[in-house]
Amino acid sequence: MIKYFKKRKAWKQEILQRVRGDKAKRKERKQEIAALPESEQKAEVKNDKLLRKEKKQQRKEELKSLNRKERKAEKKEAKMYKKLKNRPRRFTIWSIFAALLLIIFITFGPRAISIVENMAGKYITIDTTSEEADQARATADDVSEKIADEGLVLLKNENNSLPLEDKKINVFGSTAFNFKYGGGGSGASDLSRAVSLFDALKNEGIEYNQELYDYYMGLPEIEASTGDSDTGLIQVAKGMLSSNESEGEPDVSDEALAQAKEYSDNAMIVIQNDAVEATDLSEDELRISDDMRALVEKTAENFNNVTLVVNAGNTLELGFIEEFPSIKSVVWTGIPGPFGTNSLAKVLSGEVNPSGHITDTYAYDVDSSPASENFGDYQYENLDKAYLNYEEGIYVGYRFYETFYQDDEEGYNQAVQFPFGSGLSYTSFDWGIVNQELNSDSIELQVEVTNTGDVAGKDVVQVYYSPPYTPGGIEKSAINLASFEKTKSLEPGESEVLTINYDTRDMASYDMENENYILENGTYEIKLGNNVHEINNTVDFELSEDIVYQKDADTGTEYKNRFTQSEKDLTVLSRNDWEGTYPSDQDDSKVASDKVIERVQEHEFKDDVEMPTTGADNGLKLEDLKGLDYDDPLWSDFLDQLTVDQMIDYVTEAAYHTKEIDEHGIPNTVLMDGPAGFNFFGFKQFEAGAYPAEIAVASTWNKDLAYEMGETIGHEAQTYGIHGWYAPALNVHRSPRGGRNFEYMSEDPVLNGMIGAGMSKGVQDQGVTVFMKHFIMNEQETNARSGMLVWSNEQAMREIHLRPFEMTVKEAGVTGAMSSFSYIDGKWANSALLNGMLREEWGFEGVVTSDAVFGFMEPEKAITSGNDLMLNLLSVPGHQDALEEAYDEHPAAITTGLRNSMHNSLYATLQTYLFD
Incomplete structure (x- = not known):
């Protein structure tokens, strides 16, 4: 082993010297070009690019001529080169935040202090240290493990190879040391109590090969990370900066393999994918790497009973398992929370009988669904916006495969490996x-x-x-x-x-x-x-x-098309003409029509409304309205008391809290992320209950358990002093490549709606506001935060993308929603969606908050379109200025919008346990 380390260190030093040498050459070349006349510089830069491209192509051809062993060695060396070359980027994230803070202070001066306080969570005044809090977390831990127990899915089990008869097992691969317990961004959770896979096996009486474990732990590539987690903001920044490239899977020596064969004929490999908020995945990232395939092949050739564990929130291509008869069993864990390893060990031992079912179609080709044809980076040439065409219509997930191959069983079996809902x-x-x-x-x-x-x-x-x-x-x-x-x-x-x-x-x-x-x-x-x-x-x-x-069955509102004003021409997929209507991004017109440009830019302020009363002295406190209907006349008298300045401050400074207005009895409220357990998106960390990601909750197919999770979260919120929950996330898995698929539940709107409604009702019944999100069509991370125009047709929107939200509103009576980043029908904060569909047609009574604020999200448009609060960490002063300027120009319209926003927000607050 010592000889190995010395050899590896020398190899690494040799590559490091090459990195430094190449860096020096690049610097020297830049200086040479800079010394040339400006008229020659562009030509030299272009020539250098061509040379690099030629060398890259030449290198590809050279790799093809090598045998597999040589090719693997070359790839390993290339990865190490890239890792060493990019090592300084480790400091990039914190450099960005430091620069961001500097910009804030320079731009906003004294007002910058409030921005920094927001990011630091000054207003997040919660107590997670009491004895009651400990008890709440203990209950949360029990529910979390119960969900993981029922959410694990047995996809394959030939010859009843599981549960293990011989309770001894060899665990191969670096992924076992870096088990994925939770997601990133707002879907992150507290993993401080996470149980390592090896501890879980030991606790369940399954003996793992200690020598093989020691072999892996001795490799420099292995860094066990049980319980490590960043705050949501840092995770998102990492996701935006990361290339998502794997560091490679270390090889297993012949000596280690021989010892393992003597130890047991059972072997297990964990396969994963990396997904986090703010980035999507490539097709390659949904396939096992060459290194991992080599490990699978070597393991399958040497052991007769191999278990493959799928520890991923996105559907992976698993066709390779059919090449290896010794892979007798496949267990899907998804992203199972901090105690998912316990559940996996219990399934292996037989203490838990798996009862979960997958929530997506596992196709042999992850890119074979029609939605994959329009997924990625699409930019208008004449409009500073990205766009995305949902040309698949209603044919999302199994709806496509089951319909397209309806009379072609052979074709279906060649396309689909594990159908939606599978589970043994x-x-x-x-x-x-x-x-x-x-x-x-x-x-x-x-x-x-x-x-x-x-x-x-x-x-x-x-x-x-x-x-x-x-x-x-x-x-x-x-x-x-x-x-x-x-x-x-x-x-x-x-x-x-x-x-x-x-x-x-x-x-x-x-x-x-x-x-x-x-x-x-x-x-x-x-x-x-x-x-x-x-x-x-x-x-x-x-x-x-x-x-x-x-008419709507619950509200009596007459149905009408609400999302056709944009006049965006789409060829939407039809089963009557698969070939003629199958989606393609090749025929897209990247030129936005005048109508689209006008739609994006226009906004109607209703200046003909009567100017509301403000600043009245009616002697009312918010508690005086407890138990009254949303449209009770006393609301008008109460809202008359609020000043414009009070309302502007309230709606603009609403990130993770709302402000106290003491003179009117309006309390400060604390609003927290996220779908897998409470977390704060800024820099503040705290201990809280942690649950499986939503995809694993949905894979239980247990509505009662979803309610129990919500009920437990509601109790925990009361214990800590939290009043609102930014969850559940109800968007569909439109494509396997979606970066937040782990945070969403499934490809099916009804499954999302039933599990989401159960979870939401559990929380709401404890007097905590649920903010169902992201309303709507937020299924891609690429370009999402720049305000992407999403185009679809009314049928697909209603039957697929709106359906889970409608079910949750009507079955759980939620009083909160979070709007998405997307421009729906050409509009961010679309009134037809937020007022017409949500409030008028479905009967929603409550508050709508934005998602995290970005530059395209204008508060004056928000509060006059049905978006009540701005989830604003960084731009509060700017938003306050914008509303004040809009008030000067449209006083009645802005005051009315602010008043409606206050009404919606305070009505939701009155339903919380604060007023019990």
């Missing part, structure tokens, strides 16, 4: 429909589930529907998730009857031409599935005539 168990179950009530109002099935195996376990009954389709008519997926239920833990031979019901109108499609929802006549096949493709039972529901729904 250590036992078997039998289903039988014992009662059914199918009518024009509701669909209800009573399904008896019996454990026919030898061990206790839970099962999930997934209910889908296949609607009648007319070629050339309204677009419809061949199959859609309608609902689901999960059993309790059933002992062998035990049965449970599950009642699964949903409104018949939930199967209706949106008709853009007639601006309504419609159930077209014909046969609706109601299907019970183990997953979306493996159907257990089917019953038919016959509808003799069309049923047209003109």
Whole structure:
């Protein structure tokens, strides 16, 4: 081993010398070019670029001529070169923040102090140190592990290789030492109590190969990072600066391999991907690296029982496992929280019978979905904005694969490896429909589930529907998730009857031409599935005539198209003409039309409204309105008391808190991220409960457990002094490459809505405001923070992207929402979305906050369009100035907007435990 270290050190020093030499040459070359006449400099720079390109191509050809071993050595050396070359970037992040602080002080002078205080979390006055807080975290830890237990998915288990019969195992790969417990950015959580994989195995009575462990720990590439985490702001900065390139997987020596073979015939490898808020993933990052493949190949060739653990929040290409018969089992953990390793160990030992199901389609090619054709960096040539075309329409995830390959089973099997909803168990179950009530109002099935195996376990009954389709008519997926239920833990031979019901109108499609929802006549096949493709039972529901729904069932608001004013021409995918309508970014017009430019720039201030009263002395306190309806007349008297300055300060300085206005009894509130447990996006860290990422929560397919998680978060909030929660995140997995897929739940809107509604209701029932996010269409990180124009059609928006939010509003009664970065239908803070859809059509009563503020987010447009609070860490003074200037020009419109924002915000505050 000493000889190895000496050899590696010498090799590293040799590469370091090359790095320094090349750096000196580049510096010398720059000086040579700088000494030339300006007219010659550009030509020399161009020639140098051409030479570099030629050398790069030549190098590629040389690598092709090498054998595999030589090629691997060359790649390893290239990676080390790049690592050493970029080493100074470690200081870049803190340099950026230091420079940022300097700019703040120079730009804002005395007012810069408040900005720094916001970033430092001055107003985050919470107590996480009390005995009650310790108890709340202990409860959170229990719930977190319970979710991980039920969220783990068994995808493959040939010859019942799991649970392990021989409780001895070899753990290969550096990834086992850097298990991914949580995500990054706002989806980060406190991992200070995380359990290492090896401790989890030991605690569960599984012996791991200590010599193999020591071998890996002796390698310089290995840095165990259990419990390490940065604040959300730093993680996002790292994500924006990082190239997401792997450092490479160290090889296993022949001696270590021989010892491992003697130790046990069981082997395990953990595969991962790196995803964090602010960056998306490339296709290559969703495939295992050459180094990891080499490790898999070597392990599979030398061991007869190999377990592959998928520790990733994005769907990976897993087709390679079929090349190796010795990979008997595949366990998906997702991003399972700090105790997910305990759950994995319990699944390996058999203490826990896996009952999770995946929430995405695992395709052999991650780029095979139509949404992948329009995912990435698209910039207008004549408008300082990026854009993104959702040309896939309703065909997101399984809706595409199941519809495109509807009559082509062979093609389907070549495209899809693990269908949406897949998940195995250590036992078997039998289903039988014992009662059914199918009518024009509701669909209800009573399904008896019996454990026919030898061990206790839970099962999930997934209910889908296949609607009648007319070629050339309204677009419809061949199959859609309608609902689901999960059993309790059933002992062998035990049965449970599950009642699964949903409104018949939930199967209706949106008709853009007639601006309504419609159930077209014909046969609706109601299907019970183990997953979306493996159907257990089917019953038919016959509808003799069309049923047209003109109004929202809950509010009575008449339906109408709300997102067509932009006149953006899209060719949206149609099952009637797959080839002619299949998305492509090659035909995009990168020139924004005059109408689009006007739409982005225009904003209507309603100056004809009556000027509201301000600064009145009516003697009311906020508590006097407790229990009153949103539209009670007393609200008007209370709002009359607020001054314009008070309202401007309140709506602009609303990052992670809202300000106290003592004279009116308005309290300071604390609002915290995030979906996997409370965290603060700035520089403040604290101990809190930590949960699996949302994708792992959804993979439980357990609505009651989602509620329990929300309930626990609500109790924890009360204990700490937190009043609002920036979560859950309800956006869909539009593409496997989405950087925040770990933070979102699934590719299916109904699954998102059911789990999200359960979680939200649990929190709201404890008197804590839920801010469901990101409303809407925030499925890509690339260009998101520059204000990207997202284009779709009304049907896809309603049936896919709006659906989980609608379900959460109506089923959980949430009083908060967070708008997305996206320009929807050409508008950021789109009134048709925030006022028309959210408030008018769905009946939402509460507050809308922006996401973290960036330059394109103008407060005067926000508060006059339904976005009430600005989640503003850095630009509070500028926003206050902007509102004051807008007030001078549009006094009645701005005052009315501010007043509405205060009404919405304070109504939500009144529903919190502060006023119990």
